[in-house]
Amino acid sequence: SQQGEEDPQALSIQEGENATMNCSYKTSINNLQWYRQNSGRGLVHLILIRSNEREKHSGRLRVTLDTSKKSSSLLITASRAADTASYFCATDAPSGYSTLTFGKGTMLLVSP
Amino acid sequence: GAGVSQSPRYKVTKRGQDVALRCDPISGHVSLYWYRQALGQGPEFLTYFNYEAQQDKSGLPNDRFSAERPEGSISTLTIQRTEQRDSAMYRCASSRKGPQETQYFGPGTRLLVL
Numbered sequence: 001s002q003q004g005e006e007d008p009q010a011l012s013i014q015e016g017e018n019a020t021m022n023c024s025y026k027t028s029i030n031n032l033q034w035y036r037q038n039s040g041r042g043l044v045h046l047i048l049i050r051s052n053e054r055e056k057h058s059g060r061l062r063v064t065l066d067t068s069k070k071s072s073s074l075l076i077t078a079s080r081a082a083d084t085a086s087y088f089c090a091t092d093a094p095s096g097y098s099t100l101t102f103g104k105g106t107m108l109l110v111s112p
Numbered sequence: 113g114a115g116v117s118q119s120p121r122y123k124v125t126k127r128g129q130d131v132a133l134r135c136d137p138i139s140g141h142v143s144l145y146w147y148r149q150a151l152g153q154g155p156e157f158l159t160y161f162n163y164e165a166q167q168d169k170s171g172l173p174n175d176r177f178s179a180e181r182p183e184g185s186i187s188t189l190t191i192q193r194t195e196q197r198d199s200a201m202y203r204c205a206s207s208r209k210g211p212q213e214t215q216y217f218g219p220g221t222r223l224l225v226l
Binding site: 033042043044045048088092099100 | 145147152153154155156157160168171203205211212214215216217218219220
């Protein structure tokens with residue numbers, strides 16, 4: 001079963017605009033990660049945020065985590081056509097042997 | 113190698129045949145994971161290894177699916193008596209040590225069962 005649920009399912013914006021995607025999950029987590037998948041290609045790790053962190057930045061990416069609401073958001077600033085991809089959040093539970101549970105993803109289309 | 117590699121990249125087989133999918137993780141990575149991804153969905157966990165030990169196989173859908181990693185490096189996912197519903201992208205990932213570290217994914221094997 002998939003724990004993470006991304007919202008929206010699809011997002012269409014113009015180059016230069018910001019894109020915000022949200023992820024909600026159900027059970028306690030240890031980490032939350034965001035991945036990107038371009039059409040027909042593999043999954044690329046973007047950023048990992050730990051449960052004791054609230055915000056993290058990496059280049060044009062900003063991730064927030066609110067464990068009280070069991071939600072995270074991924075903000076891509078100044079989007080580019082190359083950002084067109086599906087974005088997935090993945091969570092792992094606090095137990096040592098837990099593995100990643102992915103959501104269904106948000107499909108982002110950035111038009112030039 | 114530079115990243116996780118998988119072979120074959122595409123596999124077309126007839127229903128009832130067995131298939132073996134191979135994963136070569138990043139050198140030195142202790143943990144190796146198998147996922148299955150249906151079109152329009154996120155990856156779903158199948159099984160994972162630390163070294164050669166299979167730590168969790170709870171995601172394997174039934175006993176036609178098995179995986180091994182005999183020397184703690186390359187892994188093989190085997191599907192026996194394939195069925196059409198097994199058609200999907202099968203993805204392998206590895207991490208330095210443990211699932212709570214960043215997982216690096218391979219390009220996947222696209223399996224089509226006719």
